[in-house]
Amino acid sequence: MSPSVMFPSTFEDVAAAVRQAKSEDLDLTVRCGGYSTAINPSGLVIDLSRNLSSVTIDAENQLAYVQGGCRFSQVEREAIKFGFAVPAGTVSDVGVGGLTTGGGYGWLSGEHGLTLDSLVSATVVLANGDIVEASAAQHPDLFWGIRGGGSNFGIVVEFVFKLHSQRSDVYTTTLTYAPSLLPIVVQQINRWTRKQTPNEAGRLIFSTDSQGKSSVAVHPCQPAVVFIGYKNSDATEGEAAFKGFVELGPLENASGMIPYEKLNTMLDSYNVPGHRLHWGLHLERLDLKPFKKALEGFTNLLSEHPEASSSFVSFEFYHHDKIASVPTEATAFAHRAPVYNALVTTQWEKAAFTAVAQAATRELADTIAKAASTDLATNIGYPNYADGVAGQNKTDTYSKLAFGANYERMQEVKKMYDPESVFSKWFAVQPAA
Secondary structure: OOOEEEOOOOHHHHHHHHHHHHHOOOOEEEEOOOOOOOOOOOOEEEEOOOOOOOEEEEOOOOEEEEEOOOEHHHHHHHHHOOOEEOOOOOOOOOEHHHHHHHOOOOOOHHHHOOHHHHEEEEEEEOOOOOEEEEEOOOOHHHHHHHOOOOOOOOEEEEEEEEOEEOOOEEEEEEEEEOHHHHHHHHHHHHHHHHOOOOOEEEEEEEEOOOOOOOOOOOOOOOOEEEEEEEEOOOHHHHHHHOHHHHOOOOOEEEEEEEEHHHHHHOOHHHOOOOEEEEEEEEEOOOOHHHHHHHHHHHHHHHHHOHHHOOOEEEEEEEOOHHHHOOOHHHOOOOOOOOOEEEEEEEEEOOHHHHHHHHHHHHHHHHHHHHHOOOOOOOOOOOHHHOHHHHOOOOOOHHHHHHHHHHHHHHHHHHHHHOOOOOOOOOOOOOOOO
16 A cells, blocks of 8 residues: 655645644655655655745845755755855755754864754644744744754744855865775874864765776775865865875875865765665774774675675764854754764665665674774664664664753653654654653
8 A cells, every 4th residue: 555645835735734644643754855754655745845845045134944845955056146055964965854853964064063053943833733933932942852853843844044154166075095095094084183174074985886986996895995075165275185185195086176066966976776774873083993894894795795786884074163062952962072973874776685784784883883892772873874773663762862861851842742743753752741
């Protein structure tokens, strides 16, 4: 039995659909601009992406009005026309809704914090069908909750973001290394992060050449080591910032200035159509061992499961100070400590491979965790990367890990706005008694 899918054209349509799902006891799923949560085949899907996907820029007041069905690529294209940007993620097809309500790490995080830190207000459809405005002045508890609490409290049909001044072009470098150079690449990452400035960010990726991203010949079961660097500056400053990486002798060097709106397309080719599972964790330090074990484990995964040849492993390096400057209790997002995001992304085509892929993904993530002297059972990493546990809601074990010290307040907010748990797909919070 296929789910019923409705494409609302107005906020009132969304409210009517929520009331219908509640009255008929239908399992409710919301699809925003990007990826959606799991769908119950007997439920109702509210898809915002078709008709609720407009972006309006108020340049005078430096605000962006973004409907819930948008992808961030739309926001970037419109905002940069006026010399502005909203801190987004690192790929162009990510949905505004999921990224913002779950956190929002991205290339601009060092300068402007998480995406949710630029949220000024939001229009939210509640579990009872009411449409309310949430901000510091109106429904402040709800505003607190949707900044990090995901879909637990309602459907955000419009976001209002503070805009930040942004130059029209930025410097990027993509350097591909032989796997044997991993130790000195990690050494250089450590040297760079010690003097990293807020307008710099980087990413280390292990991936094969199966997606045609590079002209370097790599064996299908032997991933290359790719460092991607970014600096919100001109070429001279950018080249100076990443000079040490170039001096290591990459097999391929693709560096230079690109239009700002192209920044979040650099990683698009890594995400291929089909099935996908993210499994993340946090690293407190950049020791060689976790990187080495990740590369070894990923090489073994590719050798044993060629169906997963488009998969990749990545590590993110952002300047922490701006993110950590916001107190943990100021929003529902609980992971502001200076840590590094690690991510195993497994991708495959055939549904029959799903169970194997899930087990292999967790095994590799566990290998990295053990090498970093941490426990995958308690280190779930950045919640937006926690596909493996985000939907395991029979208990609130993982929700407590996702929301940490903020969980008890989230239970109180849940009781206020969704006491019957109509919204319970992503790290579901149990309402306070």
